[in-house]
Amino acid sequence: DLTAVLATEGGDTFLALYPVGEKEKFSLENERSATEVLERVRPGPWTVAEVRKSERRRKPPAPFKTSTLQQAGSSKLSLPTWKTMKIAQSLYEAGHITYMRTDSTNLSNDAMGDIGRLVEAQFGKNYHQPRSFTAKSKGAQEAHEAVRPSSVALTPSDLAGQLKGDDLRLYEMIWQRTVASQMAEAVYDATSVDIISNGVTFRATGQVLKFDGYMRVYLERGDDDPEEVEGLLPELSEGQVLNLEELTPEQHFTQPPPRYTEATLVREMERLGIGRPSTYAPTVQVLINRQYIRAESRRLFVTPRGEVVTELLETHFPEVVDVEFTARMEEELDEIAEGDKRMAPMVSNFFGSFSAHVEEQKDKMSRPERPTDEICPDCGRPVVKKFGKHGLWFLSCSGWPECKWSKQLDEAGNVLPDPEGTGEECPNCGSELVAKTGRFGPFVGCSNYPGCKYIKKEPPKETGEICPDCGEPLVERRGRFGPFVGCSNYPKCRYIKKDPKKKTSKKKSSKKKTSAKKTTGKKTAAKKKAAKKTKPRKTTPSTAAPEDPSPAPTS
Incomplete structure (x- = not known):
């Protein structure tokens, strides 16, 4: 495409584009044809051939659902x-x-x-x-x-x-x-101007807002509305001569459809009749939580786990993952709600056929495995591509478990570099320790894994506080319930620092108000119950420690 920056005598500038219209959209087939047109129009003169104006109205969007x-x-x-x-x-x-x-x-x-x-x-x-x-x-x-x-x-x-x-x-x-939603329509003039230079027509378009109407309160671009009002064009008249400020060629490529955002995915679910208002957000959240998709700059990307699960479901359960399935199910539920169908037969029919299909397919489903052109460097057998339990592909020898050679792949399918040696010796087998990355983050382990499963434990970080029970330093630790602060002398000393409890004054006051409403005849019973409730309980000292909070080593 060619873009011309044109200016009036008064100095107002605007853009005009070539080619004009759908018929001429692909008239510039290559760089050579674009250069020919560019050299033809550059000398000018640039003259306004036609100015078209039409009044347009824009309705407000409906209230939210x-x-x-x-x-x-x-x-x-x-x-x-x-x-x-x-x-x-x-x-x-x-x-x-x-x-x-x-x-x-x-x-x-x-x-x-x-x-x-x-x-x-x-x-x-x-x-x-x-x-x-x-x-x-x-x-x-x-x-x-x-x-x-x-x-x-x-x-x-x-x-x-x-x-x-x-x-x-x-x-x-x-x-x-x-x-x-209860305000007047916005009114604007849509203006289209044709400018000719040596027989070649360029076009400039713009919109001028005449009455803001509902746009005085609410303006949105995207979900329900057409594009926002464009920029202003200067007042132009037929026969007016313009000055060329700049003329540039630009190459445009056909763009693929944009990836879904959460907003456009919900809109598509609604269009297809998948789900109900109460299930849109939970459905999207389940996909993210299960790592079938990930969000990046508000765009949704399918993960390798999501691709594998989709492939397996489409192969073994095509009827269930059909986009029309949920819509049909919703229609049947509507018919039940309206009294046109009975619930029990409908659920029984579906559950019976689905259960039988699950029994039929469960032995046919297995972890995906794909052949490659590579040969195992250890034993010479073919290398296959397998899908790991942590949601990523890896290369493995087809002779497993006799040959345990493998290579981890990243999300893009590229081989991860070999673990970097630390220069330290494994205390268990004497092999070199290497820096690795596992599902819980980076760690240092034995290079002879899985023959040796040694993992180096880093010394816990001190907090600067002293244990009130034994006087040893307190350190930061991580257990199965998350991070905590405990004594460095564990397991001899099992002290764990507890967070201060939240105040419950509001709850106490509410209980008093409730008890005050009781009738006089129930006061004695209420007092007895209160006495039982306030009976002192045995307290556990702060030094009582749970099970060993240190994490189990992972390879």
């Missing part, structure tokens, strides 16, 4: 879907918003009246335009209202003292979207 709330939380606030729902849950429990698991975009008449009065008071009557919305998603049940503020009169600034950080940002977004 669960899926669009999660999408906007991701694209506008950079929140993962689970966190958006967690914050929405806390806002709902505090009485600030309506129920947040809904596939409805409806607003009650009372809410629409409150919003209308607020819009007219704050922005004027010309900004108010009542409208109703209906859900367009597949299988929408619309059992609840849209996600909206419980009271639209409670503005984000009113809650600034109660809500902080992401809580306030999410409430503000919900408030803005709800108010915007």
Whole structure:
């Protein structure tokens, strides 16, 4: 493509592009043809051939439902879907918003009246335009209202003292979207200008906002709306001569579809009818927690574990992983809810056939293994590519377990470098100790593994504190329940430093209030129960130690 930077006599600049339109999209086949056009148009003159203007209107988006709330939380606030729902849950429990698991975009008449009065008071009557919305998603049940503020009169600034950080940002977004849904359309002029130089037409496009309407409150690019209003073009007229500031050729390549974000994945799940508002965020979180996908710069990437699991499921359970399966299941559940089907026969039929299929396939499924062109350097047998239990591929001799040669691969499938020697000798077998990386991080172990499974334990780091029981230094340790501080003289001294307990004054006061409500006839029994509750219990001294907290060595 060719991009021309043009300027008016007054100094206003704008961009014009060639080729123009879909028919001419591939007219510049190679660098040579682009150079020919460039040399042809460079001398000019550059003249405005035609100016076209048309008024366009842009409607506000509907109030939030669960899926669009999660999408906007991701694209506008950079929140993962689970966190958006967690914050929405806390806002709902505090009485600030309506129920947040809904596939409805409806607003009650009372809410629409409150919003209308607020819009007219704050922005004027010309900004108010009542409208109703209906859900367009597949299988929408619309059992609840849209996600909206419980009271639209409670503005984000009113809650600034109660809500902080992401809580306030999410409430503000919900408030803005709800108010915007009852405001007038935005109006703008779409302008298209054709400029000719030596018979070659370039085109400049732009949009000029005439009336902001709902955009005065809420503007979003992405999830539900078309692209935002473009930049301004200077006033141009037919026959006007322009100055060429710069002319540059640019090569464009066909781009693959962008990777999913959490927002676009939820949108696709909704489009396909997979799941319900309450299951969108948990489904995405399960995929991440099980390491089937990973998030990087908000984009979702499939991991080797995810690829292997998908391949096995598509091979052995194609009906279950079909994208239509969940949608069909949801439809049947809807029919049960409406009384058109009975639940027990439907569940029995599915469970019976699925259980039989699992029994049939379980002996056919095995850990994936793929052939390679490599030969084992130890025994000369072929090398195969196996999928490890920690979610990565590795190279192994096909003669295993007789030959134990193997090489670990990284996530991209490249061979990891050999472990670097430390110059130390293994105290068990005399082989050299090497620096390795395991599933719990870097460590130093014997190079003769698996023949020798020695792992060097680094001395624990001292905290600068003294053990109150034996006077030895306290050190940082890690056990099966996480990091802790304990005595360096373990196991002779089993002292473990405990974190201070949280105060429970609120709970005590609530118990007093509850007991005060009891009737006079029950006072004696209440006192006896209280006496039993306050009976002193045997306490365990702080020096009592649990099992050995030190981690088991891993290879």
